[in-house]
Structures are given as C-alpha cells and as structure tokens.
Amino acid sequence: MTTKPTITAFQRSPDGGIGLARDTRVRWALEEVGQPYDVRLVTFEAMKQPAHLALHPFGQIPTYEDGSLVLFETGAIVLHIAERHAGLLPADPNARARAIMWTLAALNTVEPTVLDLTAARIFEADRPWAEERLPLVEDRARVRLTQLSDQLGGSRWLDGDFSAGDLMMVSVLLRFRVTGLLDEFPALSAYVARGENRPAYRRAFAAQLAINAPSNGKDRLG
C-alpha cells in the first residue's frame, strides 16, 4: 500500500535555488517524516499545458501524486503528509488542532502580506507608484510580523514541539528575508534559523539546490 509519491518542481526555479519555491515546503515535510519521494521537473511552458493543468488547475507547482491520489496546494499536501505519518502533528487532539491552526495562519494570515510585498517589489517595481507605495505595503507586513513575534516570545516553536505549523510558518517567513523585513525581528530570525538548522530542512534545501543552483551544470551543458 505504501507507494513512493511523486512531486513536481520547477525545472528551474525563479529564485535561483534559495529555497523559496513551494516544492521546498513539501520536500521538507517528506524529509521530516522520512518518506522518500520522486520529483518530476516541469518547465513554465509545460505548467500551462493540459497535462499539468489536469493535476493543478492553477498551473503551479508543487503537485503530489501517490497512487490514485492527486493533490495540489502546498498546505494541503503538507497536512496530508502530516496526517499519514508521525512527526508533524501532535497526538493530543487539542495540540493537533492548534498545529493545523498555525499551518493555516502561516498561509492565510501571514503569507498574503509577503505576497503583496513581493508583488510591490518585483512585479510593480517599474510602475510610477512603486517607490511611494512600498513603505505602505511594508507597514502592513510589519503589523503581522510584530504580532507573530509577540506570540512566539522566547519559545523555540509556536506551540510546544516542532510541528507542521512551524514548518509552514518558517517557510513563509523565509520569504521575508529577501525583503529585509525579517532582520527587523530578531526573535523571528532566530526562529527561522532554528527551522533551517533541522536536518530535514537541510536535506530538502540541498535537494532543490541541486536542481536550481546556477553552477549545477545545466547552463553550461544544456
């Protein structure tokens, strides 16, 4: 019954291998629970084709295929892995519900502010309003980061032991690093560093880097 799942990832990630593509989150979850997996790389062109859209109607990565089950949406894939393996959700029902809560909070309360920030910094960088608008978007993000930092306080993880909630929150916070905002919150920076130091994260990061690093040979040989 236990099959080896296949995930999809960018053939070449737009982030150049710094680990922000969402397949890293799924890789990390699979590494935490010790589940081997296969990867199928897809080009940007292939992501818009019917074969990929049949797996992911929004034309993104990652997808997750395990036997007859096909999933997209990173949060759902991580929760699915967490439900089927020990290691990412506590056994206590209330603690488990809270770990799922933090997973969702990362995705729906914190991540929208960094998506907005990324749009302002990159997609709208050449617009006439870019310079004047950016501080506004940054301030909206700072509100969330301040609240999150207050909540974390001096704790190692958000609620007891490391959980899927931490995996997702650290993954979302990593997106703030390139914006410079993460550095403004020392407690959150330290929290992210703890996530990055987990052996499972290191393996996940290395696996995506092997594909995406500029020096991996694809540019020279391909």
Place this chain on the structure above:
Amino acid sequence: MTTKPTITAFQRSPDGGIGLARDTRVRWALEEVGQPYDVRLVTFEAMKQPAHLALHPFGQIPTYEDGSLVLFETGAIVLHIAERHAGLLPADPNARARAIMWTLAALNTVEPTVLDLTAARIFEADRPWAEERLPLVEDRARVRLTQLSDQLGGSRWLDGDFSAGDLMMVSVLLRFRVTGLLDEFPALSAYVARGENRPAYRRAFAAQLAINAPSNGKDRLG
C-alpha cells in the same frame, strides 16, 4: 463531552451585515453539521486588548472556544468542525484529502487576490496611484477566477458532493461580488448562488445579519 462552542464576532461588522466577516464562515460550518453555538461580540477596541489577544494573537475574529480548546484562524476552525462532525468531509480518504485541498486553495490561492483587490479599492482608494493600479490588481484576480471557473465547468460543486472546500471557496468568492468581478464569471456566480441557497448558509447569514443590519435597533436604542 460534547460542549457548546463559543465563537467571537464583530459587535458591528464593517461590512454592514452582507456576510463577509469571517465569523459567517464558521457559523455556516456549524449550521451544516447541526452544532449549536454561542456568540460573544467584540468591539474593535476589545480586539486589541490582552484578553482577546490571548485567544487570537493577530487581534481578529472569529475565535472558537470549546472546553479547553481555543482556536483562531477561520480555515482551521472550519477544518476542526469538519473533522469532528459528519457533513463537511467525505469518508473516502482521497476525496477527503481533496476537500481539504480545496479549502486551502480557497484560502491561499484565491483569497490573496481578493484581499489585494480590497486593499486597492478601499485602503488605498485615496492614494494617487489608485485609479491606474486597480486594473492591474483586477487582472491578477481574473487569472485565478478564470482558472477556477474552467475547473468547475458545469459541475455543481468542486469535487463531488458539497464539502468544506466548497464552503470556503464560496465564502471567498462572495468577497469578489462587491468588486464587480464575480459577475464576469457566470459559472462562478451560479456556484456562489448554490452555496447561498443552502439552508445552513441562510441560517448563518441571518444570524450575522441580526447583529449587523443597520435597522437592528442598536443604533436607535444603544
């Protein structure tokens, strides 16, 4: 063991009772599974105070209290209700994972575009860039709505029977109605109408309207 949960809601919702405050989503889930609940109303001032922040570190509504369990984050509350009662998640494991997937897709793939749109239309309405930027933000939202509409096709619900995924997607799509964008997508408009016609949604909507309608007497008597 079965206790009556208490949720929080705005004492007076900024939307004036059109059902877009997130407690409506939780009310709807509770109505679908037939679970009675209590409501505690909170003012905007109270939401910033320690007593509320202890329940919800991001200072928002809704929260969910059931015995010793305290949850915030609407998606997590809805999934918690869906896990503990029949009616919102299919029994088949793969179909169940897909229903959770659609719940997350509503929150992390579709909702960020309408949050961005709301920010552009309301919070940034008086900024010098407002008029020129809005079409850009609308186009980003249209990409997602087109993909979602293609996926739904002529189906009644996203994946077989009505599930938590539809509850959340309809709730997110309702936010597009006031922006005018929902009307551009007839299949999605019809899908939203099917959601609104469910008796459970009607009860949830009526319950929040009883608090928020301008004519409910609070302005005159309070």
